[in-house]
Structures are given as C-alpha cells and as structure tokens.
Amino acid sequence: MKELMTANEALAYGAYLGGVKVGAAYPGTPSTQIMEKFASFPGVHAEWAPNEKVAMDVGIGAAFAGTRALVSTKHVGLNVAADSLFYAVYTGMNAGLLIACADDPGMHSSQNEQDSRNYAKFAKAPMLEPSDSEEARQFAATALEMSETFDTPVIVRFVTRTSHSSSVVDVDPTAVPPPPKEPKPYKREIAKYVMVPGNARRRHPVVEERIRKLREYAETTPLNRIEPGDDRLGIVAAGAVYQYAREVFPEATYLRLGMVYPLPEKLIRDFAGRVKKILVIEELDPFFEEHIRLLGIEVAGKAVFPLIGEFSPSLIRQAAVKAGLLPAAASSPSPSPAPALDIPIRPPILCAGCGHRGMFTVLKEAGVVVMGDIGCYTLGAASPLEALHFCGCMGASIGVAHGMDKGGIPDRHVAVIGDSTFFHAGLHPLINVLYNQGKTTTIIADNGTTGMTGHQHHPGTGHTLQRQPTIKVDLETLVRGMGFGKVDVCDPNEMDAFRKILEDHLKSGEASVIIARRPCALQSRERKTPPRIDPDICLNCGACLDIGCPPLVQEENYVSINEALCTGCGLCVQVCPAEAIRQEAV
Amino acid sequence: MKKIDYLLAGVGGQGTILASRILAGVGLEMGYDVKTAEVHGMAQRGGSVESHVRWGEKVYSPLVEHGRADYLIGFEMLEAARWLAYLNKNSVTLINRFSVPPPLVTLGKAKYPSEKDIENLLLSAGGKVKWLNATEMAEEAGNQAMAGVVLLGALSNLVGGGREIWLGVIKGLVPARFAEMNQKAFLAGAGAGR
Numbered sequence: 001m002k003e004l005m006t007a008n009e010a011l012a013y014g015a016y017l018g019g020v021k022v023g024a025a026y027p028g029t030p031s032t033q034i035m036e037k038f039a040s041f042p043g044v045h046a047e048w049a050p051n052e053k054v055a056m057d058v059g060i061g062a063a064f065a066g067t068r069a070l071v072s073t074k075h076v077g078l079n080v081a082a083d084s085l086f087y088a089v090y091t092g093m094n095a096g097l098l099i100a101c102a103d104d105p106g107m108h109s110s111q112n113e114q115d116s117r118n119y120a121k122f123a124k125a126p127m128l129e130p131s132d133s134e135e136a137r138q139f140a141a142t143a144l145e146m147s148e149t150f151d152t153p154v155i156v157r158f159v160t161r162t163s164h165s166s167s168v169v170d171v172d173p174t175a176v177p178p179p180p181k182e183p184k185p186y187k188r189e190i191a192k193y194v195m196v197p198g199n200a201r202r203r204h205p206v207v208e209e210r211i212r213k214l215r216e217y218a219e220t221t222p223l224n225r226i227e228p229g230d231d232r233l234g235i236v237a238a239g240a241v242y243q244y245a246r247e248v249f250p251e252a253t254y255l256r257l258g259m260v261y262p263l264p265e266k267l268i269r270d271f272a273g274r275v276k277k278i279l280v281i282e283e284l285d286p287f288f289e290e291h292i293r294l295l296g297i298e299v300a301g302k303a304v305f306p307l308i309g310e311f312s313p314s315l316i317r318q319a320a321v322k323a324g325l326l327p328a329a330a331s332s333p334s335p336s337p338a339p340a341l342d343i344p345i346r347p348p349i350l351c352a353g354c355g356h357r358g359m360f361t362v363l364k365e366a367g368v369v370v371m372g373d374i375g376c377y378t379l380g381a382a383s384p385l386e387a388l389h390f391c392g393c394m395g396a397s398i399g400v401a402h403g404m405d406k407g408g409i410p411d412r413h414v415a416v417i418g419d420s421t422f423f424h425a426g427l428h429p430l431i432n433v434l435y436n437q438g439k440t441t442t443i444i445a446d447n448g449t450t451g452m453t454g455h456q457h458h459p460g461t462g463h464t465l466q467r468q469p470t471i472k473v474d475l476e477t478l479v480r481g482m483g484f485g486k487v488d489v490c491d492p493n494e495m496d497a498f499r500k501i502l503e504d505h506l507k508s509g510e511a512s513v514i515i516a517r518r519p520c521a522l523q524s525r526e527r528k529t530p531p532r533i534d535p536d537i538c539l540n541c542g543a544c545l546d547i548g549c550p551p552l553v554q555e556e557n558y559v560s561i562n563e564a565l566c567t568g569c570g571l572c573v574q575v576c577p578a579e580a581i582r583q584e585a586v
Numbered sequence: 587m588k589k590i591d592y593l594l595a596g597v598g599g600q601g602t603i604l605a606s607r608i609l610a611g612v613g614l615e616m617g618y619d620v621k622t623a624e625v626h627g628m629a630q631r632g633g634s635v636e637s638h639v640r641w642g643e644k645v646y647s648p649l650v651e652h653g654r655a656d657y658l659i660g661f662e663m664l665e666a667a668r669w670l671a672y673l674n675k676n677s678v679t680l681i682n683r684f685s686v687p688p689p690l691v692t693l694g695k696a697k698y699p700s701e702k703d704i705e706n707l708l709l710s711a712g713g714k715v716k717w718l719n720a721t722e723m724a725e726e727a728g729n730q731a732m733a734g735v736v737l738l739g740a741l742s743n744l745v746g747g748g749r750e751i752w753l754g755v756i757k758g759l760v761p762a763r764f765a766e767m768n769q770k771a772f773l774a775g776a777g778a779g780r
Binding site: 002029030032108109116132147160164165166167168240243244246276312317336337338339341342343344346347348349350351379382383384403426452454545548550552553554556564577 | 589597598607610611614619620621622623624625631632633634645646647649651652658664667668686687689690691692693694696697698699703704706707710711712715731767
C-alpha cells in the first residue's frame with residue numbers, strides 16, 4: 001500500500017517498525033514532527049525533554065538498558081547535545097541508537113545554517129542521509145542494525161526539504177514491530193561505560209578501529225551506489241540535492257551517497273575512473289568535495305555551486321548554465337518583460353492578541369536594552385516594535401544580559417526568555433545571576449506553550465507529549481526556590497500594571513524575575529468584542545500602528561481596525577493618546 | 587502520463603498546507619508519483635508561505651523549477667504575484683480575490699498593488715489568469731478558512747480526477763465534523779470554475 005508521508009513521519013514509522021521503544025526530543029523546526037509522529041504509535045514511550053542534551057542522554061540510557069531508541073533534533077540542537085553524542089561514541093551502545101538530525105539550509109526557521117555532516121566526522125559517528133520519505137523509512141531500519149553491529153550511535157541527517165517534503169512510502173498495514181529477538185541485558189562494564197581517562201584511553205582505539213570498519217562497510221553497502229549514465233559527466237550527490245540534480249542532469253552518471261560519513265574511498269576511485277569529469281553538488285559545506293580532493297581526484301564543486309543558502313533545481317540549473325555545463329537555452333525566457341511592480345515583503349509577525357506585543361511596547365517605552373532569546377518573541381525585533389536587541393541561541397539571553405551588567409553597560413537592560421526556552425537553557429544562567437551577585441532583571445515571557453514550533457508541551461504545561469497529565473513545574477516557585485526574592489507575575493497586555501512592576505524592578509538594583517504571563521493567542525482563542533476607532537477623534541498620530549498589530553490599518557486620514565483579524569485584546573485602546581479607540585465593556 | 591507542477595502561495599495560517607496535502611492525495615489516487623514541499627515554523631506566523639506539489643510518472647525533486655509551474659494557486663493576491671518567476675506561457679493562475687495587507691501596507695509605508703496591476707504582472711509570463719472570490723464563497727459554505735478547498739474545486743475542472751476522488755481525499759484529511767462543510771466549499775469552487 002502506498003501512502004504519502006513526510007520524511008519526518010517516514011523515519012518515525014521506520015523506527016517504530018524497527019523496534020524502537022523509547023524516543024526523546026526537544027521541538028525544533030524542521031525536526032519537530034519526527035517525535036510527534038513516533039509518539040502516536042502504540043506501545044512506545046516518547047517524551048519532550050527540556051532540551052536536546054537531556055533527550056540525547058535519555059536515548060543513550062534506553063539503549064544502554066537494551067532497548068532501541070530514537071533521539072531527534074534540529075541541527076542547532078545537536079550543538080546542545082554534542083557533549084553527550086561524543087561520549088556515546090566512546091562508550092558505544094548496547095541496543096541501537098538512532099539520532100535524527102535535521103539541518104535547515106536557507107534558514108527557514110533557524111539562526112544559522114551549520115552543516116551537521118561535520119559532526120559525523122568530528123564525533124566519529126556514522127551518518128546516513130535519505131533523499132526522500134521511502135528512503136527515510138528504510139534508513140531507519142538500516143541505522144538501527146548498523147548501530148548494533150558496530151556498537152555506535154548512528155546519525156540520520158535530514159534537511160528542511162526532506163523533513164517537510166511528502167513522497168510515497170510503502171506501507172504494510174499489517175506490519176508490527178518484531179518481538180525483541182535476543183534480549184540484550186545491561187551489563188555492568190565499568191571499562192566500557194565509565195569514561196575516566198584510563199578507560200577512555202582504551203576506548204579511543206576502539207573508536208578509530210570502528211571507523212575503519214565502517215569505511216569498509218561504506219564500500220559495499222547498497223546505501224552508496226553508482227547509477228550508470230552518460231560517462232562524460234559524473235555527479236556526486238546525496239539527500240534532497242540528489243533529487244534536484246536528477247532533474248537538471250537526467251543523463252549523467254551518478255555516485256549516489258546514502259551514507260555520507262565515513263566515505264567509501266575505493267568506490268569514489270572507481271567512479272572517478274569511469275567518468276570524464278566529476279561534479280560534486282552539495283548544499284552548505286564542501287564536505288564531499290574536500291574529501292574527494294584529498295584522494296587526489298580533481299572535482300568541480302563550490303567553484304560552480306554556492307557555499308551559502310538552500311539549493312533547488314532552479315539554482316542548480318542557473319549555476320550549471322553560468323559555468324558552461326549546460327546550454328543557456330535550457331531556461332525559456334518570458335514572452336514579454338514583466339511590468340515593474342513593487343511587491344511589499346511579508347515577514348512573519350506577532351499574532352493579534354499576543355502577550356509579547358504588550359511586553360515589548362512597555363519595554364520600548366522604557367528605553368531598555370533587551371537581550372532576547374529563541375521563540376516567537378524574537379519577532380519583537382521586527383519593525384515597527386524593534387524592541388529586542390539580541391538573539392543568539394537557546395538560553396543565551398540571561399547570561400549575555402548578566403555579562404553586559406558586569407561589563408558595565410550604562411543602559412538599563414533586561415533579559416527576555418520564553419517559558420519553553422527557559423526550561424530548555426534558562427535555569428543555569430539564572431542561577432548564575434544570583435550566585436555571582438548580578439542585578440539583571442529577567443522577564444520570562446510565559447505563554448504556556450512552545451509557540452513557534454506549533455504548541456508542544458513542556459515541563460510547565462502539565463501534560464506530556466503523549467497527552468498524559470503530569471506535574472506542572474511552577475515558574476514562580478522554581479525561581480523563588482533558586483533564591484530570588486523579587487519575583488512578580490503579571491499579564492503584559494495590562495500595560496499599566498506591567499509598566500509599574502518593570503520600573504520597580506529596574507529601580508531596585510537587585511537580581512529579579514518578572515513572569516509576564518498571558519496564554520498564547522493562537523491557543524487560548526479568547527475573543528472579545530473588537531474595539532472601534534472613531535475617525536472623528538483619531539489624530540492619525542500612528543501611536544497604535546507602532547505596536548505592529550495586524551488588524552490596525554492606516555487609512556487616508558485615520559486608522560481603522562480589521563474586525564476579522566482582531567481578538568479584542570484591547571492593547572491599542574491603551575496606547576491611543578486621544579482616547580479615540582473604545583471597546584465595549586464585556 | 588504528463589507531469590503537472592503546482593505552486594500554492596498564501597499567507598501563513600491560510601491553509602496552504604492542507605490544500606497541498608489534498609492535491610497530493612488526489613494525484614496519488616490518480617496513479618501519479620507525487621512529491622510536495624511545505625514550509626513550517628517561523629514563516630507561518632503571518633508570513634509568506636508556499637507549497638510545491640508535483641505529479642508525474644516519476645518525480646525526483648519536491649521543488650518546482652522556475653518557469654515550469656503548470657498551475658499557480660494564489661490564496662491571496664499579493665502572494666500570487668510574488669511567484670511570477672515560476673510561470674510560463676502555458677501556466678494557469680487561479681487567484682483568490684482576497685487581500686491581506688502586509689505590515690508595510692497597514693503601516694502606510696507601501697501600497698498594495700491593484701488587481702489590474704497584479705493581473706498584468708502575472709499575464710506578462712504569457713499564461714492565463716482566472717479570478718475567483720474563494721474567500722467569499724468559503725464563508726457562504728460555512729467558514730472563510732476553506733478558501734483553499736474552494737480553489738481546489740475550481741482546479742479540479744482543469745486537471746480531472748473526478749468528484750469521488752477529490753471528495754474522498756478531502757474527507758480523509760479534514761476532521762469529521764467539518765467534512766460536510768468542506769464538501770460544500772469544494773462543490774462551490776467546482777461550480778464556479780466551469
């Protein structure tokens with residue numbers, strides 16, 4: 001039976017059928033649906049961990065215990081989990097550990113476009129890369145087998161265009177996971193699992209020997225193969241890029257790599273021997289290119305295709321035409337020139353009714369420097385709010401704000417971090433502010449969910465990934481427990497109250513926490529009567545437009561409210577200096 | 587079996603992902619190989635979004651190439667105009683007469699182009715442009731969020747597949763309590779697209 005699935009879903013399906021019983025992840029675009037899908041299968045335990053490092057340790061622990069496990073993450077999450085990945089390569093597994101890592105070339109929803117293939121080489125872990133959903137399903141099973149055969153975690157790499165592309169998958173509706181074959185009991189092996197220097201020194205040669213064996217495996221595995229065609233051009237490609245290349249160069253001979261680390265040297269030499277010219281087409285870093293060049297083989301790669309950004313068939317064709325590899329006629333010109341028309345950009349914006357808008361409006365008015373973090377509230381940097389001045393990575397806001405304090409910044413400043421991000425990486429830097437006698441005010445923007453990735457649960461929501469009710473970690477109790485004496489909770493869209501608390505905290509000169517709590521507008525779906533703007537009273541001053549709320553529209557001589565988009569949150573009523581915006585009492 | 591490439595363009599939250607899944611499901615039912623590409627995450631917060639759907643004997647890339655889209659389905663006028671580069675002289679654009687002004691426009695810092703200007707821009711590629719009041723029709727069918735299903739109804743007249751297939755796929759993809767409403771929206775689009 002054929003079914004359409006994204007590669008995220010197909011990998012989860014393959015992992016389930018491959019007998020994986022434990023999964024752990026932190027949500028992150030484009031990887032989120034891997035764990036969401038896995039959680040939907042019967043008889044598995046799947047969890048949202050507070051961050052990727054915790055998820056990785058959970059996966060490793062399950063594998064130690066003899067149960068196949070799945071850890072999924074976006075590319076930058078692997079940075080967070082890297083410490084654990086590196087020890088796991090030394091200790092080895094017991095049962096199979098599959099790590100799915102999704103890169104985001106083009107940065108659809110990320111702060112950088114790091115190429116995770118480098119992690120495979122760096123950590124000395126094998127890496128596979130499927131090019132569509134059916135391969136994602138198959139590679140899950142292969143990765144689990146490899147993990148057990150070679151006693152190593154195995155990484156399966158995706159990019160956004162595999163993760164979020166649907167294609168046909170062979171589905172057997174009657175298939176169920178195999179009963180566990182030989183139980184793999186956990187054994188207390190101190191020399192293997194306790195990575196003190198004396199033991200780790202004995203494990204490092206094991207790691208190097210394993211990579212040597214994996215390189216041999218790479219020579220013969222059907223994951224890597226030569227697809228014969230016209231031998232005048234040989235193309236080396238993997239993953240989504242292989243599919244693009246197939247569209248642009250249908251006739252060429254291909255070296256299709258399903259295993260992207262370690263690389264098969266003999267197979268590459270064989271390939272080089274049978275084609276006249278080699279073209280390496282790969283997104284981001286020249287990972288294959290450099291490796292092949294080190295074998296003394298001449299290739300064209302980054303000289304033709306960009307180092308930066310996401311590829312597409314169009315981009316590959318254009319670059320190939322420019323390099324003289326394809327005739328220019330391949331692209332058909334428009335019959336008439338397009339008329340000049342200004343098409344205004346449409347960037348993502350905070351939703352109508354969002355509590356972050358009230359928070360940023362007050363922060364902007366107070367003139368404070370805002371060290372931000374990763375989440376919907378990063379959009380506070382966008383015009384017209386422009387009220388967030390830093391965003392680096394998960395959890396960086398608080399440490400950076402504390403550092404600015406110690407560095408002697410004269411400006412009043414705060415850290416802003418979302419609730420899910422706070423549980424991810426905010427606890428340690430917050431403890432640090434207290435411990436090292438800082439005076440930073442930290443605002444936890446608490447919308448009660450993981451907003452940007454699509455409303456996933458976290459330790460503060462009271463539910464698990466598999467919808468089980470559970471303990472709800474209370475933020476106020478938590479930060480008071482750390483030792484914070486100055487803690488307030490407030491709805492940031494109640495601007496007067498929030499303003500008063502903010503000023504009080506900034507004046508106090510002590511380390512403090514404000515929990516700016518308002519449920520995500522998309523989740524609460526709370527709707528009140530939209531306010532009305534009286535055009536006769538409206539001064540057309542633009543004060544309401546400055547909050548950047550989607551329903552507010554500049555008309556000829558006044559501002560109006562698009563009632564279809566308005567949630568009736570009343571924020572605009574509070575910022576109008578002329579009292580032209582009125583809302584019926586509810 | 588000839589290839590058919592679709593591009594669905596809209597504003598985050600307008601339902602382009604659901605529409606692309608319906609379109610993909612119909613292609614599969616008709617015996618095509620099918621691939622799609624969607625955008626999730628940050629761009630969904632009211633930003634520009636596009637979905638690619640490709641039908642063919644054997645489809646490699648999930649992304650449509652510039653100048654090779656057979657159908658552009660614009661959920662919003664400005665978003666349709668944004669994807670001109672994908673059109674050619676045989677392309678058909680189905681465009682919803684509906685605008686969501688982007689921030690620069692609501693702030694009074696940029697102008698929303700006129701319907702005529704958008705049409706002229708799309709026609710410069712040499713293909714056809716068909717207008718539809720899909721949001722209005724969706725609202726009549728019960729909810730304006732179903733504009734995409736109305737557009738698919740109109741599209742079904744152009745690419746075949748038969749009512750049963752389309753309605754069956756829609757029924758399988760929307761929550762049961764909305765199935766009837768979506769069927770109504772689809773049929774309204776199919777009626778208007780003739």
